[in-house]
Every structure is written in structure tokens, then in C-alpha cells.
Amino acid sequence: MNSPGTAVVVRDLEKRFGDFVAVNRVSFEVKRGEIFGFLGPNGAGKSTTIRMLCGILIPSGGAGTVAGLDILTRQEEIKANIGYMSQKFSLYEDLTVEENIDFYSGIYRIPAEKKQARKEWVLQMAGLKEHLHSRTGTLSGGWKQRLSLGCAILHEPPVIFLDEPTSGVDPISRRQFWDLIYELAGKGVTVFVTTHYMDEAEYCDRIALIYRGELIAMGAPADLKTEKLREDSIAPSMEDLFVSLIEAHDRDARPQEEVRR
Amino acid sequence: MLVKEFIHIFRDPKMKAVIFLVPVIQSMIFGYAVTTDVKHVATAVFDLDNSQASRELVARFVRSGYFDVVARVQNEGQVRVLLDRGRARAVLRFNQGFEREMLAGRTARLQVLLDGADSNSAGIVLEYSARIAAEFSRTVLIERSARLAGAFRPPGGVDLQARAWFNENLESRNFYVPGVIAILVMLITLMLTSMAVVREKEVGTMEQILVTPITPGEFIAGKTLPFALIGFVDVIVITAIAVFWFEVPIRGNLLLLFLATALYLMTTLGIGLFISTISQTQQQAMMSTFFFYMPAILLSGFIFPIANMPESIQWLTYLNPLRYFLIVIRGIFLKGIGISVLWPQLLALAVMGLLTLRAAAGRFHKTMA
Numbered sequence: 127m128n129s130p131g132t133a134v135v136v137r138d139l140e141k142r143f144g145d146f147v148a149v150n151r152v153s154f155e156v157k158r159g160e161i162f163g164f165l166g167p168n169g170a171g172k173s174t175t176i177r178m179l180c181g182i183l184i185p186s187g188g189a190g191t192v193a194g195l196d197i198l199t200r201q202e203e204i205k206a207n208i209g210y211m212s213q214k215f216s217l218y219e220d221l222t223v224e225e226n227i228d229f230y231s232g233i234y235r236i237p238a239e240k241k242q243a244r245k246e247w248v249l250q251m252a253g254l255k256e257h258l259h260s261r262t263g264t265l266s267g268g269w270k271q272r273l274s275l276g277c278a279i280l281h282e283p284p285v286i287f288l289d290e291p292t293s294g295v296d297p298i299s300r301r302q303f304w305d306l307i308y309e310l311a312g313k314g315v316t317v318f319v320t321t322h323y324m325d326e327a328e329y330c331d332r333i334a335l336i337y338r339g340e341l342i343a344m345g346a347p348a349d350l351k352t353e354k355l356r357e358d359s360i361a362p363s364m365e366d367l368f369v370s371l372i373e374a375h376d377r378d379a380r381p382q383e384e385v386r387r
Numbered sequence: 388m389l390v391k392e393f394i395h396i397f398r399d400p401k402m403k404a405v406i407f408l409v410p411v412i413q414s415m416i417f418g419y420a421v422t423t424d425v426k427h428v429a430t431a432v433f434d435l436d437n438s439q440a441s442r443e444l445v446a447r448f449v450r451s452g453y454f455d456v457v458a459r460v461q462n463e464g465q466v467r468v469l470l471d472r473g474r475a476r477a478v479l480r481f482n483q484g485f486e487r488e489m490l491a492g493r494t495a496r497l498q499v500l501l502d503g504a505d506s507n508s509a510g511i512v513l514e515y516s517a518r519i520a521a522e523f524s525r526t527v528l529i530e531r532s533a534r535l536a537g538a539f540r541p542p543g544g545v546d547l548q549a550r551a552w553f554n555e556n557l558e559s560r561n562f563y564v565p566g567v568i569a570i571l572v573m574l575i576t577l578m579l580t581s582m583a584v585v586r587e588k589e590v591g592t593m594e595q596i597l598v599t600p601i602t603p604g605e606f607i608a609g610k611t612l613p614f615a616l617i618g619f620v621d622v623i624v625i626t627a628i629a630v631f632w633f634e635v636p637i638r639g640n641l642l643l644l645f646l647a648t649a650l651y652l653m654t655t656l657g658i659g660l661f662i663s664t665i666s667q668t669q670q671q672a673m674m675s676t677f678f679f680y681m682p683a684i685l686l687s688g689f690i691f692p693i694a695n696m697p698e699s700i701q702w703l704t705y706l707n708p709l710r711y712f713l714i715v716i717r718g719i720f721l722k723g724i725g726i727s728v729l730w731p732q733l734l735a736l737a738v739m740g741l742l743t744l745r746a747a748a749g750r751f752h753k754t755m756a
């Protein structure tokens with residue numbers, strides 16, 4: 127389960143909130159340096175899965191490793207080896223850009239001699255040099271997202287988790303953001319990203335579709351399309367692909383549900 | 388973490404006001420308002436006798452400084468109106484024949500009608516009246532016996548000379564202002580800490596923090612030390628107001644006061660943090676803070692002496708950090724007593740401070756839900 131080529135491995139990962147099963151026995155692997163897209167409609171369980179991988183939610187069942195560390199026992203070590211961008215913008219809006227960066231450098235324990243270099247790298251990457259002393263709350267959406275990403279990777283983690291990093295951001299900023307993701311992946315960083323945008327799914331090396339807590343499809347975007355093409359013999363768009371996968375899943379699942387009742 | 392908390396506080400102008408202006412204003416208001424001294428009681432005189440003796444007695448009431456004659460009334464109806472409207476809180480009533488009775492050697496009657504709605508002050512007014520009347524009759528007696536030319540020596544009588552130690556003039560301000568320091572600092576530190584963590588939960592920054600290698604200890608330190616410092620500054624500011632403005636004497640050791648403050652702040656910060664770990668929203672935190680704060684004040688001896696409470700409630704007050712700190716701060720201000728007397732209180736505060744901080748740290752997990 128711990129081969130050197132994989133960044134994330136999960137087996138039968140499960141999360142219940144009371145009776146409600148938010149993530150239902152999900153298994154997958156993410157290779158090192160891969161951009162792995164996690165797709166699914168609202169409430170599918172994407173954020174819940176990411177939170178379990180990041181060590182802030184305790185799984186109800188199953189097992190897994192992130193960067194070779196067990197998600198059930200070594201959460202704190204995992205936290206030092208990953209970057210995380212939560213779905214909600216979560217930098218301090220009353221702090222300036224620089225203060226936010228300094229704050230995260232502090233809690234990620236960036237050694238003093240590297241601090242300045244990392245800060246400059248982030249500012250450069252996010253294009254925020256002129257806004258060093260602006261309050262973060264006054265920045266526009268695209269800048270905020272890039273700054274969040276910057277703060278999440280100050281400590282140069284080998285794996286990063288991005289939960290809907292581009293929601294509510296204009297198309298140009300989204301494109302810029304994806305350029306950054308590619309740049310990181312090019313350096314060997316594993317990127318685990320969730321999204322609602324179908325065009326973004328195409329940018330991923332591999333995608334997994336999660337629906338009502340269950341993993342219903344996984345593979346390279348092109349392969350998934352080819353499979354579908356074989357059934358219907360019309361070239362599907364990504365969107366068509368997902369809608370039909372979900373519908374097919376509902377057809378299969380409904381009889382079972384009735385049996386259960 | 389530390390730097391960030393300070394920036395949060397100082398960047399928010401409302402926060403700044405809460406921290407520095409509020410204690411100043413409140414200690415001023417409390418300093419003037421919180422006093423149980425009864426002085427200048429609005430008094431009406433209903434004198435049906437209008438004799439030399441009755442006028443002399445009224446004059447004595449006025450000279451005492453406790454009574455101000457605000458009205459002279461002629462009939463029962465007016466008495467009622469004055470008391471009902473609160474224009475007078477006491478009425479001195481002399482019936483016809485007051486002087487005649489006295490001259491005849493019988494006991495003359497002075498009636499004192501009181502507004503008993505505030506039973507505490509009414510009791511005090513009554514006591515003053517009794518004292519003044521008793522003194523009056525004593526002098527009358529002495530005069531009269533003197534007139535009888537030595538045929539009768541006045542009885543010695545007992546003159547009660549009460550002298551209150553520590554607060555010689557029984558100035559209630561001296562008693563209350565140190566207490567005000569304690570309750571204001573508690574309010575401010577409780578509010579700040581309980582809000583500090585919950586705000587991060589609400590805004591969503593908490594989740595981001597949880598996914599970092601920060602240790603619970605660092606987090607708690609970041610969320611308490613800035614507020615501890617603010618608590619200290621507030622104590623110093625209010626103490627300065629107490630000493631230089633209200634001229635409350637400070638007889639004890641300032642260093643001891645600071646030590647006690649440090650221990651006390653540990654308890655309030657610990658409780659504030661604890662509240663913030665069990666609350667999800669700022670409203671919840673606010674409610675919980677007041678749930679704790681109101682009984683803490685009522686059961687601290689700040690207003691109502693603990694010795695007058697039912698025994699079961701007295702036991703409850705042992706859980707109240709404010710109770711101990713009040714004893715300490717009043718002891719230091721008024722009595723100038725030192726650690727040799729106050730150590731049990733200091734120990735209690737230290738234990739409670741450690742326990743609450745531990746409890747808060749224990750409740751703080753680096754996972755959600």
C-alpha cells in the first residue's frame with residue numbers, strides 16, 4: 127500500500143455523520159506528481175474526503191496514507207507535509223498580504239534564513255508584489271485565491287489539496303491559477319483538486335467522479351470519454367459524460383434502495 | 388501567532404475602544420455610582436407642633452449631613468404625594484404637643500416616615516435618625532438635670548464610638564472601586580478570548596489553521612498571551628484611575644497585586660477559551676459568557692456579602708475566581724495585607740487558573756466535529 131510512486135492511497139474510506147453516510151467506502155490512489163481531479167455535484171462528499179486526508183476529520187472506517195503517512199495515526203506529520211486550501215477563502219482579511227504570509231511562515235516553521243526567499247517567491251507567483259501592504263480583504267477574487275495557494279505551499283509540501291480553488295473567480299484568473307497548478311505539478315508536486323467546472327476536469331491527468339459519497343467513475347478524462355463513446359457512438363462533452371454517468375448510477379442504485387426499505 | 392492576534396486587535400478600531408476606553412469610562416461611572424453611602428437624603432418636614440424643640444431637632448438632622456430638607460408640608464396628603472413621587476425619601480413628622488410632652492417630662496414622639504422601597508438605604512436612614520434622636524434626648528436630659536442644680540446627676544450612659552478599621556470613614560467607594568477593577572477585567576478578558584477562537588471558526592480560518600503543524604499549546608498561547616497583556620494594561624489603567632482620581636488608598640504591595648492579577652487572568656482566560664471551544668458561533672459565545680458572568684458577579688461578594696448567603700450557595704462561591712480575587716484586591720488596597728494572609732486565595736486562583744487552562748487545552752482538538 128505504500129509504494130514510493132504514490133502520494134495518496136485510500137482503501138474503503140468511509141465517513142458517517144450520525145446515520146448519514148457522507149463518504150461511502152471510497153478507494154483510490156494518486157501517483158506522485160499527478161494532477162488528480164475530484165469531481166462531483168454539491169454535497170457529494172468531496173470536502174469531507176479531503177478533510178479526512180488532511181487529518182482534520184477522523185474517518186469512520188477504512189484506511190489510507192498521504193505522503194506515505196497513515197491518515198489514522200500520523201495526522202500531525204501529514205499536516206507538515208501537505209498544503210491545503212479550503213473551499214472557503216480563509217486568510218485573515220484584516221491582515222495585509224505580507225502579514226498573512228508572515229503568519230503562515232511562522233506556523234509552518236519556515237527557517238528564518240528561508241523566510242524572505244519564500245515570501246518573495248509567493249509574491250512573485252501570485253503577482254502580488256505591489257499589494258504587499260494591502261489589506262487582504264480588499265483584494266479581488268483571483269488574487270485572493272493565488273495568495274491562499276501561496277500561503278498553503280510556503281513550506282514546499284510534496285502534496286497539496288485544493289478544495290474548489292477556483293469557485294467564484296473569473297475565467298482569466300482561473301486560467302492563471304491552472305497555470306500555477308501545472309507549474310507545481312511540473313516540479314513533481316502532487317495536486318489533489320476538487321472542482322465543479324467541467325473544463326477544469328479536462329486539465330487533470332486523472333479524474334474521479336464522486337456522487338452521493340460513492341466513487342462512480344475514475345480514469346484519465348480521455349479514457350472515460352472513449353468508454354462512453356463506445357456505448358453511444360457520439361463524441362460526448364465532459365458535461366454529457368458526467369450527467370450520463372450519474373443517471374446510470376441512479377438507475378442501478380434505485381432498485382437496491384427499494385430492497386433496503 | 389502572537390503578532391497576528393495583536394494586529395487583529397489594533398486594526399479593529401471598535402476593538403481598541405472596547406479594550407481601552409470602556410474600562411476607563413466604566414470605572415468612572417462605577418466609581419461614582421456604586422456607592423451605598425446614604426447621604427443627603429431628601430427629607431420633608433411635617434411639623435404640626437412648630438415649636439422650639441421641634442425646630443431644634445430638625446436642625447440637628449440637617450447638621451448631621453445625612454438629611455436635606457427639601458419641603459415643608461402641612462397635611463397628610465402632601466406627605467403621600469412626596470413619598471409616592473420619590474421627591475422625598477424620608478419625612479419627619481412632629482405631632483402637636485411635641486414640645487409640651489417633652490417639657491412635661493414625658494416621652495415626645497417623632498415619627499420618621501421612610502420610602503422603604505430601597506430597604507437597604509431605608510435601614511441606614513432609620514439608624515441615623517435613631518442616633519440623632521437619641522443624642523437629642525440625651526442633651527435635653529443633661530440640660531434639664533443641670534437646671535435642677537445638681538440634685539440629680541445624669542446617668543453616665545454608653546456612648547457607642549464605632550471605629551471602622553481599614554476604611555476609616557466607611558467610604559463605600561474605597562470598598563467598591565477595587566472590586567470594579569476585578570469585574571471589568573473579567574468582562575474584557577472573557578469576551579476577548581471567547582470571541583477570538585469562535586470568530587476564526589465562523590470565518591473559516593480555523594479550518595486552515597487546523598491543517599498546519601501548529602501545536603495546541605502554541606495555539607492556546609497565541610490566543611491567551613495578548614489578552615493577558617491587555618488585561619494587565621487594563622488593571623494598571625483602572626488602578627491609576629482609582630488611586631489618582633478617586634483617591635482610593637492603596638496600602639499593600641503593588642507587585643503582589645500584579646502577581647494576583649496574573650493568576651486571576653489565568654482563570655478568566657481559561658474560562659473564556661473553554662467557552663470558545665464549546666461554542667460554534669459568536670452569539671453562542673456571547674450568551675455563554677453572560678451565563679457565566681452574571682452569577683460570577685452576584686456570587687462574588689462584590690455587592691452582596693457572601694456571609695449573608697444561604698450555606699449551599701456559599702459553597703458555590705468557592706468555585707468563583709472572582710470571589711478570591713476580590714478578597715485579594717480589597718485586602719491589598721484597603722488593608723495592605725500581604726502574602727502571609729492572602730496565600731490561600733492566591734493558591735486557589737493558581738489552581739483554578741491551571742485547571743481551566745488545561746481544560747480548555749484539552750477541549751481543543753486539531754480535528755473538526
Ligand SMILES: Nc1ncnc2c1ncn2[C@@H]1O[C@H](COP(=O)(O)OP(=O)(O)OP(=O)(O)O)[C@@H](O)[C@H]1O
Pocket residue numbers: 143146148166167168169170171172173174175213756
Ligand atoms: N459536520 C457535518 N455534520 C453532518 N453532515 C455533514 C458534515 N459535514 C458535511 N456533511 C454532509 O456531508 C455531505 C457531503 O459534504 P461535503 O462538504 O463533503 O460535500 P462537497 O462534495 O464538498 O459539496 P460542495 O460541492 O457543496 O462543496 C453533505 O450532504 C453535507 O451536508
Ligand SMILES: [Mg+2]
Pocket residue numbers: 172173174213289
Ligand atoms: Mg465542498
